[in-house]
Amino acid sequence: MKSKRCWVGAWNGNDVNAPAARRESRFRQRLRRWSSRVDPALLMLLIGPLMIFFAWGVAYSQISKDRNRALAEGYRDANGLSRSFAEQTLHRLDDIEQMLRVVRAAYLVHGKDIDIARLLQDAGFPEQRNIEVAILDAANGLAVGEASGSPDWLPATIPSGKVVDRTVLSTPLPAKADRPDTLLISRPILRPDGSVAGAVVARVRPGQVLARLRRLNVGPMARQFGAIELGHNDIAAILGVDGRVRAALLGGDQVPAAKLPKHQVIRRLKDGTIEQAPVPQVDLVPRLWSGGYLGDYRLIIVVGISREAALVDFQRHRRIYLIGTSAFTLCVGLLTVMAAVLARRQKRTLQRLAASERQANELKSTFLAKISHDLRTPLNGILGFSELVKTTASEPEQRQYGEYIHDSSSHLLDLVNMILDLAKLRNGTLHLRLREVDLRQIAKSVSRTHAIVAKEKGVEFRLDVAADFPERVTCDGTRIREVLNNLLHNAVKFTRAGHVALDLSTQDGQARVRVSDTGIGMTDEIKSRLFQPFSEGRDEASRGQAGAGIGLAFSRELVALHGGAIEVVSQEGAGTSVTFWIPVAGPDTGRVGEAVHGAPNDGATHEGTGHATRTDRR
Numbered sequence: 274m275k276s277k278r279c280w281v282g283a284w285n286g287n288d289v290n291a292p293a294a295r296r297e298s299r300f301r302q303r304l305r306r307w308s309s310r311v312d313p314a315l316l317m318l319l320i321g322p323l324m325i326f327f328a329w330g331v332a333y334s335q336i337s338k339d340r341n342r343a344l345a346e347g348y349r350d351a352n353g354l355s356r357s358f359a360e361q362t363l364h365r366l367d368d369i370e371q372m373l374r375v376v377r378a379a380y381l382v383h384g385k386d387i388d389i390a391r392l393l394q395d396a397g398f399p400e401q402r403n404i405e406v407a408i409l410d411a412a413n414g415l416a417v418g419e420a421s422g423s424p425d426w427l428p429a430t431i432p433s434g435k436v437v438d439r440t441v442l443s444t445p446l447p448a449k450a451d452r453p454d455t456l457l458i459s460r461p462i463l464r465p466d467g468s469v470a471g472a473v474v475a476r477v478r479p480g481q482v483l484a485r486l487r488r489l490n491v492g493p494m495a496r497q498f499g500a501i502e503l504g505h506n507d508i509a510a511i512l513g514v515d516g517r518v519r520a521a522l523l524g525g526d527q528v529p530a531a532k533l534p535k536h537q538v539i540r541r542l543k544d545g546t547i548e549q550a551p552v553p554q555v556d557l558v559p560r561l562w563s564g565g566y567l568g569d570y571r572l573i574i575v576v577g578i579s580r581e582a583a584l585v586d587f588q589r590h591r592r593i594y595l596i597g598t599s600a601f602t603l604c605v606g607l608l609t610v611m612a613a614v615l616a617r618r619q620k621r622t623l624q625r626l627a628a629s630e631r632q633a634n635e636l637k638s639t640f641l642a643k644i645s646h647d648l649r650t651p652l653n654g655i656l657g658f659s660e661l662v663k664t665t666a667s668e669p670e671q672r673q674y675g676e677y678i679h680d681s682s683s684h685l686l687d688l689v690n691m692i693l694d695l696a697k698l699r700n701g702t703l704h705l706r707l708r709e710v711d712l713r714q715i716a717k718s719v720s721r722t723h724a725i726v727a728k729e730k731g732v733e734f735r736l737d738v739a740a741d742f743p744e745r746v747t748c749d750g751t752r753i754r755e756v757l758n759n760l761l762h763n764a765v766k767f768t769r770a771g772h773v774a775l776d777l778s779t780q781d782g783q784a785r786v787r788v789s790d791t792g793i794g795m796t797d798e799i800k801s802r803l804f805q806p807f808s809e810g811r812d813e814a815s816r817g818q819a820g821a822g823i824g825l826a827f828s829r830e831l832v833a834l835h836g837g838a839i840e841v842v843s844q845e846g847a848g849t850s851v852t853f854w855i856p857v858a859g860p861d862t863g864r865v866g867e868a869v870h871g872a873p874n875d876g877a878t879h880e881g882t883g884h885a886t887r888t889d890r891r
Contacts, residue, residue, distance in 0.1 A: 321609025347583030836860030
């Protein structure tokens with residue numbers, strides 16, 4: 274008993290991977306059934322559009338990201354330009370305001386006895402060729418200085434109503450024959466009682482206030498990205514808080530005052546934000562706007578960058594995305610159509626081959642049925658006459674000849690029946706007669722016959738049934754009896770000394786039957802072809818004891834038809850252990866069988882699971 278327990282432990286160690294092998298086998302069965310049901314042509318026609326839809330989704334997503342990135346960069350450029358434009362404009366206005374302060378202070382001290390040109394020169398201001406500074410009295414009359422050209426600007430210089438002491442930039446005066454476009458920058462002269470005594474006025478050209486932005490250095494950004502330029506349709510403008518344009522640059526060039534809009538183009542809200550006035554646009558060019566507020570002068574600085582120019586790189590990338598995606602769509606469409614056509618042709622070819630195979634199997638089954646019938650008739654006659662010779666012959670030698678003839682005929686008839694059953698199994702026409710049977714009683718009945726043969730050879734025969742083995746197992750008792758007969762016959766035949774054991778146990782809802790022996794064993798090369806029909810499962814040394822080579826193949830098919838599997842563990846010179854298992858509750862009639870081969874280095878050979886209703890035509 275001690276040696277038997279050790280032997281059983283070794284077997285359980287080799288059987289650890291059996292449940293995993295069965296689960297893998299079931300997964301492959303489901304995958305094979307699913308792939309056999311799906312039309313490849315329909316699958317390709319479904320996958321192709323999905324790939325195209327995914328490609329266009331990715332392309333449009335990338336296009337949207339690039340567009341947002343380009344707009345963000347455009348707004349950053351506009352913001353940088355507006356800040357630099359505001360700083361330079363503020364610097365120029367501060368210079369002119371300082372001139373006005375100096376002249377006003379001198380006028381309040383010396384009155385009309387001042388020379389404005391000398392005063393500015395003595396104050397350190399460079400000579401201003403295009404700037405004329407004059408002082409007006411309270412009646413808008415010229416008090417100090419000169420008014421070259423037409424003096425029509427004088428009456429509009431002194432504002433009416435309450436006057437605040439700040440510098441004011443007037444709306445532009447259009448050019449005339451005797452003077453160019455003009456901007457008036459004035460600051461009131463107030464008496465101690467707050468009344469207006471006049472105003473100091475600087476008449477300048479718009480270009481002297483506008484900063485030239487054709488190539489504008491924007492500080493730290495210029496060191497990294499270079500100078501920023503105003504494009505052909507870009508605008509930089511100075512506006513008053515009334516929303517009217519004072520001066521403007523278009524593409525880096527000054528816009529003539531006559532072409533500037535006379536209406537309000539922007540308005541400043543109470544919270545300080547600036548928005549476009551609800552009037553027609555200056556032109557039809559869409560722009561990206563940015564601006565700021567010069568509070569000391571009540572002026573608004575705006576810069577508009579052409580949206581089209583800001584999106585030039587984006588448009589190039591967009592064309593590349595669209596062309597690439599269109600080419601991908603065309604290629605995938607062509608490949609999808611070609612794959613669908615080829616898949617449909619292949620399916621038709623496979624259908625024709627399957628039909629040919631079914632026809633060949635039917636012809637083979639018909640041929641085997643006729644041959645087996647033709648062979649059974651004379652064999653039955655031989656069996657009958659050999660039985661007569663064996664029982665009625667007067668001479669012992671004649672009775673022995675009759676017994677030889679009877680045994681050989683019986684063996685030949687068994688082979689014919691087995692070949693016919695194996696052909697039916699492969700053809701899918703052999704069906705099980707499932708019912709609840711006592712597998713323990715079948716094992717005892719089969720063991721009695723083989724125990725006699727083992728005893729004659731001096732080999733010990735053991736039958737061990739586990740205590741928890743079920744009383745009833747749903748199976749075809751006749752077919753399981755055939756499997757047990759084949760396995761025990763091989764075990765007794767190839768065992769010269771030692772023992773042959775038949776063990777019945779249960780595990781995970783499976784009835785497990787193991788036949789082990791201490792015979793000659795097998796090599797890995799022999800095990801690799803063990804379950805092939807008409808392949809002898811022993812080496813040359815035992816060739817004299819080998820049979821037709823269909824017993825194990827037939828047993829494997831019967832076990833697979835029950836939804837189980839068979840496994841062989843053998844080592845040359847150390848015996849063989851063959852185990853098969855079938856579900857206690859019977860096979861699942863909705864699935865077909867498949868062979869499961871174990872890893873080559875575990876010393877075991879596994880062969881497939883199958884089921885009672887078979888639809889394949891192997």
